[in-house]
Amino acid sequence: MSAFFVTGTDTDAGKTLVTSGLLTLARRRGLTTLGLKPVASGCEATPQGLRNADALALQAQTRPPLPYATINPFAFAPAIAPHLAARRAGVRLALDALVDHARPLLAEQRDLSLVEGAGGWRVPLNGDEDLADLAVRLGLPVILVVGLRLGCISHARLTCDAIRADGLRLAGWVGSLVNTAFAEDDALYRENLTTLAATLPAPCLGVVPRLAAESPAAMAAAAADHLELPAANSG
Incomplete structure (x- = not known):
């Protein structure tokens, strides 16, 4: 099994595009896949409940398929920091709950499993825990998505320092x-x-250009053309 945590230099760095692109690339090679988005804010109300576009993109590239709530167990409507969105919903995000949800899924040993964070590396879950703590507790190596814009070199190096x-x-x-x-x-x-x-x-696993706004599946397929899979690990 190869399992990784995907983080970014900031919000809107392109994490979901890269994550779904890597999953698409793995599927092209006949591999089983899992894409998890444990916490997502900015969700829309649907007849089936709150749904997040990023989590839906990962669900679409997960094979064998899994229910939405398995991909994204904590979904919140406001498009704000997850801990603040959770607070408005009367929910306290806790690291133990995220670990308990993700660990058995990773134990299924799919060929490529990707756990996508929210925002950058130090996004809080609550007053004491960060989303980065999830990667630490799960012992996952990290894939960093660098949003290419002015200031990205410093942001990338600082994030690498924090990961280390x-x-x-x-x-x-x-x-x-x-x-x-x-x-x-x-x-x-x-x-x-x-x-x-x-x-x-x-x-470097690739450089993804700015892609035209198409369907999530089409964008994932286009991103996959610019990516390489990370070296396998034991998770």
């Missing part, structure tokens, strides 16, 4: 172009990528 300080290994990083203006100067854009590759202590 928490005792986890960075398994790889992916560049995700979130600001097209950032790539207008091609030479400068490539120099930024070269700097990231030289300073981040893990291989």
Whole structure:
């Protein structure tokens, strides 16, 4: 089994696009997959209950398929920090509950399992615990999605330092172009990528360009064309 925790340099760095792209790539190769989004805010009310677009994208790339509540057990309507959304809903997010939910799913030993965080590395769950603690408790190596924009080098290096300080290994990083203006100067854009590759202590698994707004499945398929799977590990 290969299992990883996917985090980003910030919110809207492209975590879901990369996560769903990696799952799509694994499926192309005939592998079983699992995509988990343990906590999601910014959910919409549906007849089936609250649904989050990111979690739905991961559910669509999970094979064999699983129910939505298995992919995203904690869903909140406000598009704000998860601990604040949970507080408004009268719920206290607790690390133990997230670990108890994720651990048996990871034990199913699918070929590629990805647990996607929310926002950046230090997003709180409550007053005492961070979402990063979930990766620590599960012992998962980390894939970092770097939102390619002004300031991304510092954000990426600081996140790597935090991951290492928490005792986890960075398994790889992916560049995700979130600001097209950032790539207008091609030479400068490539120099930024070269700097990231030289300073981040893990291989680059790909650089995903800004993609046209299509269906989530189409975007995942397009992202997969720019990605490589991380090296296998024992989870």
